[in-house]
Amino acid sequence: MRRAAALLVSTVLLLAAAPAPVPRWDAPGAGNPLLPGYFADPSIVRDRGRWYVFATIDPWGDDRLGLWTSDNGRDWRFSMPDWPTKAAATSPTSGDSKVWAPSVVKAGNGRWYMYVSVGSEVWVGTAPSPAGPWRDxxxxxxxxxxxxxxxxxxIDAEAFIxxxxxxxxxxxxxxxxTNGHCFAVKLKPDMVTFDGAPRDVTPPGYFEAPFMVKQGSRYLLTYSDGKTTEDTYKVRYAVGDTPFGPFREGANSPILxxxxxxxxxxxxHHAIFRSHGRSxxxxxxxxxxxxxxxxxxxxQVAVDPLTIRDDGRIDRVAPGHSAAVAGFGPHRTVGLRxxxxxxxxxxxxxxxxAADDNYATAWAPASNAPLLVADMGRVRRVSGSAVRMAFAHRNYALSVDASQDAKTWRTVATLPAASGSPIELRHPVTARYLRLRVPSDxxxxxxxxR
Structure with a gap:
């Protein structure tokens, strides 16, 4: 009996010591990526109960910015603001680079301001709300x-209040x-005019994407270094006693x-925000x-918890696939199985x-068979479809067919050129099978x- 008990104890200890299984990025129901599509350089704000994420459209930017909105932090809808655009925000020296890296903040005057990179220069716009309308x-x-x-x-301007x-x-x-440098300047109340000359405040290991946070009396300048097209890109931080530093690299840097x-x-290229008292x-x-x-x-855009200690130390982030944010819905709104x-x-x-509730994975059709069939298990009423295509800003020709037996089909919805995310198709129909037709690429x- 004692031997059996000893074996049981040792087995429990071994199980307790075993490392936890690593979560799979392609598992169904993953919360990260947060957004369905290819986006970068996110800026996030909340206004009147709604979340807004402004972001660069990949690859390497577009003539406009991407804007995602959500009331529950899970179900996001895509649009593109009227400003900035490559055509509207350009100068004789701007070059051919696209629209990148927005930073959106609310100023003391009650208006919202956006600092954005267009053509390797920084532009500023303003709006009465994050929803716009945005203007230079x-x-x-x-x-x-x-x-x-x-x-x-x-590039990569970020405002801090x-x-x-x-x-x-x-x-x-x-x-x-190589050779990234960080500049900083105080802004006058109009959020446009410089109050003094800009200063070089470059911290150790800096390349781009500064984001300032404050903890107590300490100023924590977080930033990226490395190369985003490789596996060297990372987030560091440095600590200073003033908004201009001087900055010394933090004890746990890099943190991501x-x-x-x-x-x-x-x-x-991150943003730090708070929800329900957590960072x-x-x-x-x-x-x-x-x-x-x-x-x-x-x-793709992801989100993870961040711990900032009272002494200004930032804990290393354990990046994952859950996207568990206090105040966000526990899961996305889903439809019929x-x-x-x-x-x-x-x-x-x-x-x-296309049915695993995971924005890291997508159905890409075989070139000769761009058809996706949904079997609902029984005949039932379906009011419509919400389709999230790989690139939310591109146009797609889509159609939906319905069938009772998967042999005889009739078309119930057609969109010859649709963009956005989700793309909504209305097709109130009673059927067991639906078939989505998309371009072969x-x-x-x-x-x-639904």
């Missing part, structure tokens, strides 16, 4: 022109993935790095499966991926039936 706030000129410091990249209401702006990067075992590659880091990481080709990059049929491009992009994150 600096007379059609860049706030920070390329010529301010030609040896460095004038101190406890006393004083606003500051931080920005700067390097060329060719590649974790290949967890399926997290090249995390960075979180919103950031982009490489879309999976990670297979870079040259400088092509497809990134269905079993997938059809062909996928390969095993990783099979038809079941398209992919679908999720197909939700």
């Amino acid at each position: 706030a600096n007379g059609g000129r860049p706030l920070i022109a390329k010529g301010f410091a030609p040896a460095y990249h004038m 101190d406890d006393d209401g004083q606003a500051y702006l931080y920005w700067g990067s390097g060329w060719n993935w 790095s590649t974790d290949a075992k967890r399926g997290v590659v090249s995390p960075g 979180y880091i919103l950031y982009h990481r490489q879309g999976l499966p990670f297979s870079p080709s040259g400088d092509q990059v497809l990134r 269905w079993r997938a049929g059809g062909q996928g491009r390969d095993a990783l992009h099979g038809p079941e991926r 398209a992919a679908v994150w999720e197909w939700t039936l």
